[in-house]
Amino acid sequence: MAPSTFAVAVLMLMLPASARRNKDDSFAMEALISEARDPEKDLEFWLTTCGASLGYLQRLHGVLSNTMNFDKGAALPLAFEYAKKQLDPDQLIAMYTVLRDKLRLSVEEARSRAPELLEKDASPTQLSDLYTEMTAGASWLSWLVKSPKEAQGLAMESAAAGCEPDKFKSAYQANHDKKTAAEEAIRASFDMQAYRYADDGRYYTASQFADYYKSGGDWVAKWTNSPVAQKVAEDGKAYSASQFKEFFKEGWLSKWNAATWATQRRITEPDGGVYTLDEFASYFFPESEWKWAESPVALCKECTAASHA
Incomplete structure:
Protein backbone atom coordinates (compact mmCIF):
# COMPACT_ATOMS: atom_id res chain seq x y z
CA MET A 1 0.00 0.00 0.00
CA ALA A 2 1.45 3.36 -1.02
CA PRO A 3 2.13 5.83 1.81
CA SER A 4 0.02 8.98 1.97
CA THR A 5 1.43 12.31 0.84
CA PHE A 6 0.96 13.62 4.38
CA ALA A 7 2.98 10.81 5.93
CA VAL A 8 5.80 11.26 3.44
CA ALA A 9 5.82 15.00 4.16
CA VAL A 10 6.08 14.35 7.89
CA LEU A 11 9.04 12.05 7.51
CA MET A 12 10.76 14.35 5.05
CA LEU A 13 10.36 17.15 7.59
CA MET A 14 12.35 15.03 10.03
CA LEU A 15 15.30 14.92 7.67
CA PRO A 16 17.88 17.70 7.50
CA ALA A 17 17.77 19.89 4.40
CA SER A 18 20.71 18.13 2.76
CA ALA A 19 19.01 14.76 3.11
CA ARG A 20 15.70 16.09 1.76
CA ARG A 21 17.52 16.96 -1.44
CA ASN A 22 18.79 13.40 -1.76
CA LYS A 23 16.47 11.28 -3.89
CA ASP A 24 17.81 8.02 -2.48
CA ASP A 25 16.98 9.15 1.05
CA SER A 26 13.48 10.08 -0.07
CA PHE A 27 12.87 6.62 -1.46
CA ALA A 28 14.34 5.04 1.66
CA MET A 29 12.03 7.00 3.94
CA GLU A 30 8.99 6.12 1.81
CA ALA A 31 9.96 2.46 2.09
CA LEU A 32 10.15 2.76 5.87
CA ILE A 33 6.62 4.12 5.99
CA SER A 34 5.16 1.30 3.95
CA GLU A 35 7.07 -1.40 5.82
CA ALA A 36 6.69 -0.66 9.50
CA ARG A 37 3.60 1.18 10.69
CA ASP A 38 1.15 4.00 9.99
CA PRO A 39 3.04 7.23 10.81
CA GLU A 40 0.05 9.41 9.93
CA LYS A 41 -2.11 7.61 12.49
CA ASP A 42 0.68 7.69 15.09
CA LEU A 43 1.29 11.38 14.52
CA GLU A 44 -2.38 12.34 14.70
CA PHE A 45 -2.82 10.33 17.90
CA TRP A 46 0.23 11.85 19.52
CA LEU A 47 -0.46 15.48 18.56
CA THR A 48 -4.13 15.47 19.55
CA THR A 49 -4.04 13.35 22.70
CA CYS A 50 -0.57 13.75 24.19
CA GLY A 51 -0.30 17.49 23.70
CA ALA A 52 2.86 18.59 21.94
CA SER A 53 4.11 19.69 18.54
CA LEU A 54 5.56 18.34 15.34
CA GLY A 55 8.73 20.22 16.24
CA TYR A 56 9.11 18.04 19.32
CA LEU A 57 8.78 14.87 17.28
CA GLN A 58 11.31 16.21 14.79
CA ARG A 59 13.80 16.99 17.59
CA LEU A 60 13.30 13.56 19.12
CA HIS A 61 13.88 11.87 15.78
CA GLY A 62 17.01 13.98 15.30
CA VAL A 63 18.43 12.91 18.65
CA LEU A 64 17.86 9.25 17.86
CA SER A 65 19.26 9.35 14.34
CA ASN A 66 22.08 11.88 14.77
CA THR A 67 23.29 11.77 18.38
CA MET A 68 22.42 8.19 19.31
CA ASN A 69 23.18 6.96 15.78
CA PHE A 70 20.18 4.72 15.25
CA ASP A 71 19.66 3.83 11.61
CA LYS A 72 16.56 5.11 9.85
CA GLY A 73 14.71 1.86 10.24
CA ALA A 74 15.02 2.03 14.03
CA ALA A 75 14.88 5.80 14.66
CA LEU A 76 11.40 6.35 13.25
CA PRO A 77 9.43 3.81 15.35
CA LEU A 78 11.49 4.73 18.42
CA ALA A 79 10.64 8.41 17.92
CA PHE A 80 6.93 7.60 18.09
CA GLU A 81 7.46 5.20 21.00
CA TYR A 82 9.43 7.72 23.06
CA ALA A 83 6.98 10.48 22.14
CA LYS A 84 4.18 8.46 23.69
CA LYS A 85 6.18 8.47 26.93
CA GLN A 86 6.86 12.23 26.53
CA LEU A 87 10.62 11.83 26.83
CA LYS A 102 30.98 9.23 32.07
CA LEU A 103 29.92 5.74 33.11
CA ARG A 104 31.62 4.22 30.05
CA LEU A 105 28.74 1.99 29.08
CA SER A 106 28.70 0.54 25.59
CA VAL A 107 26.71 2.43 22.97
CA GLU A 108 24.10 -0.33 22.94
CA GLU A 109 23.64 -0.33 26.71
CA ALA A 110 23.61 3.47 26.90
CA ARG A 111 20.88 3.54 24.25
CA SER A 112 18.81 1.06 26.22
CA ARG A 113 19.38 2.53 29.67
CA ALA A 114 18.82 6.21 28.82
CA PRO A 115 15.05 6.08 28.17
CA GLU A 116 14.58 3.54 30.95
CA LEU A 117 16.19 5.85 33.52
CA LEU A 118 14.33 8.93 32.30
CA GLU A 119 11.02 7.12 32.70
CA LYS A 120 11.97 6.52 36.34
CA ASP A 121 12.61 10.27 36.79
CA ALA A 122 16.39 9.88 37.02
CA SER A 123 18.36 13.07 36.39
CA PRO A 124 21.44 13.00 34.11
CA THR A 125 23.14 15.56 36.36
CA GLN A 126 22.48 13.55 39.51
CA LEU A 127 23.60 10.33 37.84
CA SER A 128 26.86 11.97 36.81
CA ALA A 138 37.52 8.22 49.06
CA SER A 139 38.34 5.79 51.85
CA TRP A 140 34.74 5.61 53.03
CA LEU A 141 33.79 4.06 49.68
CA SER A 142 36.25 1.17 49.81
CA TRP A 143 33.71 -1.18 51.36
CA LEU A 144 30.94 -0.16 48.98
CA VAL A 145 32.19 -0.44 45.40
CA LYS A 146 35.00 -2.75 44.38
CA SER A 147 35.06 -2.02 40.66
CA PRO A 148 33.85 0.45 38.02
CA LYS A 149 31.15 -2.07 37.10
CA GLU A 150 29.77 -1.99 40.64
CA ALA A 151 29.89 1.81 40.61
CA GLN A 152 27.97 1.91 37.33
CA GLY A 153 25.23 -0.30 38.71
CA LEU A 154 24.92 1.48 42.04
CA ALA A 155 24.91 4.93 40.42
CA MET A 156 22.10 3.98 38.03
CA GLU A 157 20.16 2.25 40.80
CA SER A 158 20.49 5.27 43.11
CA ALA A 159 19.55 7.77 40.39
CA ALA A 160 16.47 5.75 39.44
CA ALA A 161 15.36 5.75 43.09
CA GLY A 162 15.66 9.54 43.27
CA CYS A 163 18.69 9.64 45.54
CA GLU A 164 20.56 12.97 45.68
CA PRO A 165 24.38 12.76 45.62
CA ASP A 166 24.92 14.65 48.89
CA LYS A 167 22.30 12.54 50.68
CA PHE A 168 23.92 9.44 49.25
CA LYS A 169 27.32 10.47 50.57
CA SER A 170 26.18 11.33 54.09
CA ALA A 171 24.04 8.19 54.42
CA TYR A 172 26.77 5.85 53.21
CA GLN A 173 29.40 7.53 55.37
CA ALA A 174 27.22 6.99 58.43
CA ASN A 175 26.06 3.46 57.62
CA HIS A 176 28.23 0.64 56.40
CA ASP A 177 25.14 -1.33 55.53
CA LYS A 178 24.02 -0.85 51.93
CA LYS A 179 20.33 -1.44 52.54
CA THR A 180 20.09 0.94 55.50
CA ALA A 181 22.14 3.62 53.77
CA ALA A 182 20.08 3.44 50.58
CA GLU A 183 16.81 3.72 52.48
CA GLU A 184 18.01 6.72 54.50
CA ALA A 185 19.36 8.49 51.43
CA ILE A 186 16.10 8.07 49.51
CA ARG A 187 14.01 9.25 52.46
CA ALA A 188 16.13 12.40 52.91
CA TYR A 195 6.35 11.41 46.22
CA ARG A 196 5.56 8.21 44.36
CA TYR A 197 2.35 6.29 43.89
CA ALA A 198 1.60 2.99 45.61
CA ASP A 199 -0.68 0.32 44.19
CA ASP A 200 -3.71 1.96 45.83
CA GLY A 201 -3.42 4.92 43.45
CA ARG A 202 -2.31 7.35 46.18
CA TYR A 203 0.99 9.23 46.43
CA TYR A 204 3.35 8.93 49.40
CA THR A 205 6.70 10.30 50.53
CA ALA A 206 9.50 7.74 50.75
CA SER A 207 8.95 7.32 54.49
CA GLN A 208 5.20 6.89 54.04
CA PHE A 209 5.80 4.53 51.14
CA ALA A 210 8.10 2.39 53.30
CA ASP A 211 5.40 2.21 55.98
CA TYR A 212 2.77 1.26 53.40
CA TYR A 213 4.88 -1.66 52.18
CA LYS A 214 6.47 -2.58 55.53
CA SER A 215 5.13 -6.12 55.33
CA GLY A 216 5.50 -6.46 51.58
CA GLY A 217 9.21 -7.00 51.08
CA ASP A 218 11.67 -4.63 49.41
CA TRP A 219 9.99 -1.22 49.44
CA VAL A 220 12.94 0.45 47.70
CA ALA A 221 12.49 -1.76 44.63
CA LYS A 222 8.77 -0.96 44.59
CA TRP A 223 9.51 2.74 45.05
CA THR A 224 11.97 2.76 42.16
CA ASN A 225 9.45 1.15 39.81
CA SER A 226 6.43 3.19 40.90
CA PRO A 227 4.98 6.26 39.13
CA VAL A 228 6.46 9.57 40.26
CA ALA A 229 4.04 12.22 41.55
CA GLN A 230 4.11 15.63 39.87
CA LYS A 231 2.87 19.17 40.44
CA VAL A 232 1.85 21.81 37.91
CA ALA A 233 4.20 24.78 37.73
CA GLU A 234 3.40 28.35 36.67
CA ASP A 235 4.03 27.45 33.03
CA GLY A 236 1.15 24.97 33.07
CA LYS A 237 3.44 21.95 32.84
CA ALA A 238 3.78 19.03 35.25
CA TYR A 239 7.10 18.32 36.97
CA SER A 240 8.36 16.00 39.69
CA ALA A 241 10.10 17.32 42.82
CA SER A 242 13.50 16.53 41.31
CA GLN A 243 12.60 18.42 38.14
CA PHE A 244 11.36 21.41 40.17
CA LYS A 245 14.72 21.50 41.94
CA GLU A 246 16.71 21.14 38.73
CA PHE A 247 14.74 23.78 36.83
CA PHE A 248 14.05 26.34 39.58
CA LYS A 249 17.29 25.91 41.57
CA GLU A 250 17.39 27.69 44.93
CA GLY A 251 13.75 28.74 44.98
CA TRP A 252 12.37 25.36 44.00
CA LEU A 253 10.86 24.39 47.35
CA SER A 254 8.62 27.45 47.67
CA LYS A 255 7.44 26.97 44.09
CA TRP A 256 6.82 23.28 44.76
CA ASN A 257 4.78 24.02 47.89
CA ALA A 258 2.71 26.63 46.04
CA ALA A 259 1.99 24.37 43.06
CA THR A 260 -1.07 22.15 42.64
CA TRP A 261 -0.88 18.39 42.26
CA ALA A 262 -1.04 17.08 38.72
CA THR A 263 -3.73 14.51 37.99
CA GLN A 264 -1.72 12.27 35.71
CA ARG A 265 -3.45 10.37 32.94
CA ARG A 266 -2.55 7.68 30.45
CA ILE A 267 -4.14 6.22 27.37
CA THR A 268 -5.22 2.63 26.98
CA GLU A 269 -4.57 1.02 23.62
CA PRO A 270 -6.11 0.19 21.25
CA ASP A 271 -9.39 1.78 22.41
CA GLY A 272 -7.82 5.18 23.19
CA GLY A 273 -9.51 5.64 26.56
CA VAL A 274 -7.89 8.22 28.86
CA TYR A 275 -7.70 7.28 32.55
CA THR A 276 -6.17 8.74 35.71
CA LEU A 277 -3.78 6.71 37.81
CA ASP A 278 -6.49 6.21 40.41
CA GLU A 279 -8.79 4.83 37.71
CA PHE A 280 -6.02 2.53 36.49
CA ALA A 281 -5.62 1.25 40.05
CA SER A 282 -9.37 0.58 40.28
CA TYR A 283 -9.99 -0.86 36.83
CA PHE A 284 -6.84 -2.88 36.18
CA PHE A 285 -5.73 -4.12 39.62
CA PRO A 286 -3.58 -6.18 40.15
CA GLU A 287 -2.01 -5.39 36.76
CA SER A 288 -2.47 -1.63 37.09
CA HIS A 308 8.81 18.76 27.02
CA ALA A 309 6.92 21.15 24.71
Whole structure:
Protein backbone atom coordinates (compact mmCIF):
# COMPACT_ATOMS: atom_id res chain seq x y z
CA MET A 1 0.00 0.00 0.00
CA ALA A 2 1.45 3.36 -1.02
CA PRO A 3 2.13 5.83 1.81
CA SER A 4 0.02 8.98 1.97
CA THR A 5 1.43 12.31 0.84
CA PHE A 6 0.96 13.62 4.38
CA ALA A 7 2.98 10.81 5.93
CA VAL A 8 5.80 11.26 3.44
CA ALA A 9 5.82 15.00 4.16
CA VAL A 10 6.08 14.35 7.89
CA LEU A 11 9.04 12.05 7.51
CA MET A 12 10.76 14.35 5.05
CA LEU A 13 10.36 17.15 7.59
CA MET A 14 12.35 15.03 10.03
CA LEU A 15 15.30 14.92 7.67
CA PRO A 16 17.88 17.70 7.50
CA ALA A 17 17.77 19.89 4.40
CA SER A 18 20.71 18.13 2.76
CA ALA A 19 19.01 14.76 3.11
CA ARG A 20 15.70 16.09 1.76
CA ARG A 21 17.52 16.96 -1.44
CA ASN A 22 18.79 13.40 -1.76
CA LYS A 23 16.47 11.28 -3.89
CA ASP A 24 17.81 8.02 -2.48
CA ASP A 25 16.98 9.15 1.05
CA SER A 26 13.48 10.08 -0.07
CA PHE A 27 12.87 6.62 -1.46
CA ALA A 28 14.34 5.04 1.66
CA MET A 29 12.03 7.00 3.94
CA GLU A 30 8.99 6.12 1.81
CA ALA A 31 9.96 2.46 2.09
CA LEU A 32 10.15 2.76 5.87
CA ILE A 33 6.62 4.12 5.99
CA SER A 34 5.16 1.30 3.95
CA GLU A 35 7.07 -1.40 5.82
CA ALA A 36 6.69 -0.66 9.50
CA ARG A 37 3.60 1.18 10.69
CA ASP A 38 1.15 4.00 9.99
CA PRO A 39 3.04 7.23 10.81
CA GLU A 40 0.05 9.41 9.93
CA LYS A 41 -2.11 7.61 12.49
CA ASP A 42 0.68 7.69 15.09
CA LEU A 43 1.29 11.38 14.52
CA GLU A 44 -2.38 12.34 14.70
CA PHE A 45 -2.82 10.33 17.90
CA TRP A 46 0.23 11.85 19.52
CA LEU A 47 -0.46 15.48 18.56
CA THR A 48 -4.13 15.47 19.55
CA THR A 49 -4.04 13.35 22.70
CA CYS A 50 -0.57 13.75 24.19
CA GLY A 51 -0.30 17.49 23.70
CA ALA A 52 2.86 18.59 21.94
CA SER A 53 4.11 19.69 18.54
CA LEU A 54 5.56 18.34 15.34
CA GLY A 55 8.73 20.22 16.24
CA TYR A 56 9.11 18.04 19.32
CA LEU A 57 8.78 14.87 17.28
CA GLN A 58 11.31 16.21 14.79
CA ARG A 59 13.80 16.99 17.59
CA LEU A 60 13.30 13.56 19.12
CA HIS A 61 13.88 11.87 15.78
CA GLY A 62 17.01 13.98 15.30
CA VAL A 63 18.43 12.91 18.65
CA LEU A 64 17.86 9.25 17.86
CA SER A 65 19.26 9.35 14.34
CA ASN A 66 22.08 11.88 14.77
CA THR A 67 23.29 11.77 18.38
CA MET A 68 22.42 8.19 19.31
CA ASN A 69 23.18 6.96 15.78
CA PHE A 70 20.18 4.72 15.25
CA ASP A 71 19.66 3.83 11.61
CA LYS A 72 16.56 5.11 9.85
CA GLY A 73 14.71 1.86 10.24
CA ALA A 74 15.02 2.03 14.03
CA ALA A 75 14.88 5.80 14.66
CA LEU A 76 11.40 6.35 13.25
CA PRO A 77 9.43 3.81 15.35
CA LEU A 78 11.49 4.73 18.42
CA ALA A 79 10.64 8.41 17.92
CA PHE A 80 6.93 7.60 18.09
CA GLU A 81 7.46 5.20 21.00
CA TYR A 82 9.43 7.72 23.06
CA ALA A 83 6.98 10.48 22.14
CA LYS A 84 4.18 8.46 23.69
CA LYS A 85 6.18 8.47 26.93
CA GLN A 86 6.86 12.23 26.53
CA LEU A 87 10.62 11.83 26.83
CA ASP A 88 12.43 15.14 26.62
CA PRO A 89 14.93 15.21 23.70
CA ASP A 90 17.46 17.33 25.62
CA GLN A 91 17.27 15.04 28.64
CA LEU A 92 17.60 12.01 26.38
CA ILE A 93 20.81 13.42 24.88
CA ALA A 94 22.14 14.30 28.33
CA MET A 95 21.36 10.90 29.84
CA TYR A 96 22.79 9.00 26.88
CA THR A 97 25.95 11.11 26.97
CA VAL A 98 26.47 10.59 30.71
CA LEU A 99 25.99 6.85 30.36
CA ARG A 100 28.30 6.56 27.37
CA ASP A 101 31.03 9.05 28.26
CA LYS A 102 30.98 9.23 32.07
CA LEU A 103 29.92 5.74 33.11
CA ARG A 104 31.62 4.22 30.05
CA LEU A 105 28.74 1.99 29.08
CA SER A 106 28.70 0.54 25.59
CA VAL A 107 26.71 2.43 22.97
CA GLU A 108 24.10 -0.33 22.94
CA GLU A 109 23.64 -0.33 26.71
CA ALA A 110 23.61 3.47 26.90
CA ARG A 111 20.88 3.54 24.25
CA SER A 112 18.81 1.06 26.22
CA ARG A 113 19.38 2.53 29.67
CA ALA A 114 18.82 6.21 28.82
CA PRO A 115 15.05 6.08 28.17
CA GLU A 116 14.58 3.54 30.95
CA LEU A 117 16.19 5.85 33.52
CA LEU A 118 14.33 8.93 32.30
CA GLU A 119 11.02 7.12 32.70
CA LYS A 120 11.97 6.52 36.34
CA ASP A 121 12.61 10.27 36.79
CA ALA A 122 16.39 9.88 37.02
CA SER A 123 18.36 13.07 36.39
CA PRO A 124 21.44 13.00 34.11
CA THR A 125 23.14 15.56 36.36
CA GLN A 126 22.48 13.55 39.51
CA LEU A 127 23.60 10.33 37.84
CA SER A 128 26.86 11.97 36.81
CA ASP A 129 27.43 13.37 40.31
CA LEU A 130 26.57 10.06 41.96
CA TYR A 131 29.09 8.24 39.79
CA THR A 132 31.71 10.88 40.58
CA GLU A 133 31.15 10.32 44.31
CA MET A 134 31.48 6.57 43.88
CA THR A 135 34.69 6.70 41.88
CA ALA A 136 36.44 9.53 43.74
CA GLY A 137 38.70 7.12 45.61
CA ALA A 138 37.52 8.22 49.06
CA SER A 139 38.34 5.79 51.85
CA TRP A 140 34.74 5.61 53.03
CA LEU A 141 33.79 4.06 49.68
CA SER A 142 36.25 1.17 49.81
CA TRP A 143 33.71 -1.18 51.36
CA LEU A 144 30.94 -0.16 48.98
CA VAL A 145 32.19 -0.44 45.40
CA LYS A 146 35.00 -2.75 44.38
CA SER A 147 35.06 -2.02 40.66
CA PRO A 148 33.85 0.45 38.02
CA LYS A 149 31.15 -2.07 37.10
CA GLU A 150 29.77 -1.99 40.64
CA ALA A 151 29.89 1.81 40.61
CA GLN A 152 27.97 1.91 37.33
CA GLY A 153 25.23 -0.30 38.71
CA LEU A 154 24.92 1.48 42.04
CA ALA A 155 24.91 4.93 40.42
CA MET A 156 22.10 3.98 38.03
CA GLU A 157 20.16 2.25 40.80
CA SER A 158 20.49 5.27 43.11
CA ALA A 159 19.55 7.77 40.39
CA ALA A 160 16.47 5.75 39.44
CA ALA A 161 15.36 5.75 43.09
CA GLY A 162 15.66 9.54 43.27
CA CYS A 163 18.69 9.64 45.54
CA GLU A 164 20.56 12.97 45.68
CA PRO A 165 24.38 12.76 45.62
CA ASP A 166 24.92 14.65 48.89
CA LYS A 167 22.30 12.54 50.68
CA PHE A 168 23.92 9.44 49.25
CA LYS A 169 27.32 10.47 50.57
CA SER A 170 26.18 11.33 54.09
CA ALA A 171 24.04 8.19 54.42
CA TYR A 172 26.77 5.85 53.21
CA GLN A 173 29.40 7.53 55.37
CA ALA A 174 27.22 6.99 58.43
CA ASN A 175 26.06 3.46 57.62
CA HIS A 176 28.23 0.64 56.40
CA ASP A 177 25.14 -1.33 55.53
CA LYS A 178 24.02 -0.85 51.93
CA LYS A 179 20.33 -1.44 52.54
CA THR A 180 20.09 0.94 55.50
CA ALA A 181 22.14 3.62 53.77
CA ALA A 182 20.08 3.44 50.58
CA GLU A 183 16.81 3.72 52.48
CA GLU A 184 18.01 6.72 54.50
CA ALA A 185 19.36 8.49 51.43
CA ILE A 186 16.10 8.07 49.51
CA ARG A 187 14.01 9.25 52.46
CA ALA A 188 16.13 12.40 52.91
CA SER A 189 16.41 13.47 49.26
CA PHE A 190 14.61 16.55 47.91
CA ASP A 191 13.72 17.83 51.36
CA MET A 192 11.51 14.76 51.78
CA GLN A 193 9.17 16.17 49.12
CA ALA A 194 9.56 13.39 46.55
CA TYR A 195 6.35 11.41 46.22
CA ARG A 196 5.56 8.21 44.36
CA TYR A 197 2.35 6.29 43.89
CA ALA A 198 1.60 2.99 45.61
CA ASP A 199 -0.68 0.32 44.19
CA ASP A 200 -3.71 1.96 45.83
CA GLY A 201 -3.42 4.92 43.45
CA ARG A 202 -2.31 7.35 46.18
CA TYR A 203 0.99 9.23 46.43
CA TYR A 204 3.35 8.93 49.40
CA THR A 205 6.70 10.30 50.53
CA ALA A 206 9.50 7.74 50.75
CA SER A 207 8.95 7.32 54.49
CA GLN A 208 5.20 6.89 54.04
CA PHE A 209 5.80 4.53 51.14
CA ALA A 210 8.10 2.39 53.30
CA ASP A 211 5.40 2.21 55.98
CA TYR A 212 2.77 1.26 53.40
CA TYR A 213 4.88 -1.66 52.18
CA LYS A 214 6.47 -2.58 55.53
CA SER A 215 5.13 -6.12 55.33
CA GLY A 216 5.50 -6.46 51.58
CA GLY A 217 9.21 -7.00 51.08
CA ASP A 218 11.67 -4.63 49.41
CA TRP A 219 9.99 -1.22 49.44
CA VAL A 220 12.94 0.45 47.70
CA ALA A 221 12.49 -1.76 44.63
CA LYS A 222 8.77 -0.96 44.59
CA TRP A 223 9.51 2.74 45.05
CA THR A 224 11.97 2.76 42.16
CA ASN A 225 9.45 1.15 39.81
CA SER A 226 6.43 3.19 40.90
CA PRO A 227 4.98 6.26 39.13
CA VAL A 228 6.46 9.57 40.26
CA ALA A 229 4.04 12.22 41.55
CA GLN A 230 4.11 15.63 39.87
CA LYS A 231 2.87 19.17 40.44
CA VAL A 232 1.85 21.81 37.91
CA ALA A 233 4.20 24.78 37.73
CA GLU A 234 3.40 28.35 36.67
CA ASP A 235 4.03 27.45 33.03
CA GLY A 236 1.15 24.97 33.07
CA LYS A 237 3.44 21.95 32.84
CA ALA A 238 3.78 19.03 35.25
CA TYR A 239 7.10 18.32 36.97
CA SER A 240 8.36 16.00 39.69
CA ALA A 241 10.10 17.32 42.82
CA SER A 242 13.50 16.53 41.31
CA GLN A 243 12.60 18.42 38.14
CA PHE A 244 11.36 21.41 40.17
CA LYS A 245 14.72 21.50 41.94
CA GLU A 246 16.71 21.14 38.73
CA PHE A 247 14.74 23.78 36.83
CA PHE A 248 14.05 26.34 39.58
CA LYS A 249 17.29 25.91 41.57
CA GLU A 250 17.39 27.69 44.93
CA GLY A 251 13.75 28.74 44.98
CA TRP A 252 12.37 25.36 44.00
CA LEU A 253 10.86 24.39 47.35
CA SER A 254 8.62 27.45 47.67
CA LYS A 255 7.44 26.97 44.09
CA TRP A 256 6.82 23.28 44.76
CA ASN A 257 4.78 24.02 47.89
CA ALA A 258 2.71 26.63 46.04
CA ALA A 259 1.99 24.37 43.06
CA THR A 260 -1.07 22.15 42.64
CA TRP A 261 -0.88 18.39 42.26
CA ALA A 262 -1.04 17.08 38.72
CA THR A 263 -3.73 14.51 37.99
CA GLN A 264 -1.72 12.27 35.71
CA ARG A 265 -3.45 10.37 32.94
CA ARG A 266 -2.55 7.68 30.45
CA ILE A 267 -4.14 6.22 27.37
CA THR A 268 -5.22 2.63 26.98
CA GLU A 269 -4.57 1.02 23.62
CA PRO A 270 -6.11 0.19 21.25
CA ASP A 271 -9.39 1.78 22.41
CA GLY A 272 -7.82 5.18 23.19
CA GLY A 273 -9.51 5.64 26.56
CA VAL A 274 -7.89 8.22 28.86
CA TYR A 275 -7.70 7.28 32.55
CA THR A 276 -6.17 8.74 35.71
CA LEU A 277 -3.78 6.71 37.81
CA ASP A 278 -6.49 6.21 40.41
CA GLU A 279 -8.79 4.83 37.71
CA PHE A 280 -6.02 2.53 36.49
CA ALA A 281 -5.62 1.25 40.05
CA SER A 282 -9.37 0.58 40.28
CA TYR A 283 -9.99 -0.86 36.83
CA PHE A 284 -6.84 -2.88 36.18
CA PHE A 285 -5.73 -4.12 39.62
CA PRO A 286 -3.58 -6.18 40.15
CA GLU A 287 -2.01 -5.39 36.76
CA SER A 288 -2.47 -1.63 37.09
CA GLU A 289 1.22 -0.78 37.67
CA TRP A 290 2.33 -2.74 34.61
CA LYS A 291 -0.44 -1.34 32.40
CA TRP A 292 0.27 2.21 33.55
CA ALA A 293 3.98 1.91 32.77
CA GLU A 294 3.27 0.55 29.29
CA SER A 295 0.56 3.05 28.34
CA PRO A 296 1.09 6.32 26.42
CA VAL A 297 1.14 9.52 28.48
CA ALA A 298 -1.68 12.04 28.10
CA LEU A 299 -1.68 15.63 29.36
CA CYS A 300 -2.55 15.85 33.04
CA LYS A 301 -6.00 17.25 33.82
CA GLU A 302 -4.59 20.55 35.09
CA CYS A 303 -1.87 20.95 32.44
CA THR A 304 -1.97 23.38 29.54
CA ALA A 305 1.16 21.98 27.87
CA ALA A 306 3.40 18.93 27.97
CA SER A 307 6.57 19.28 30.05
CA HIS A 308 8.81 18.76 27.02
CA ALA A 309 6.92 21.15 24.71
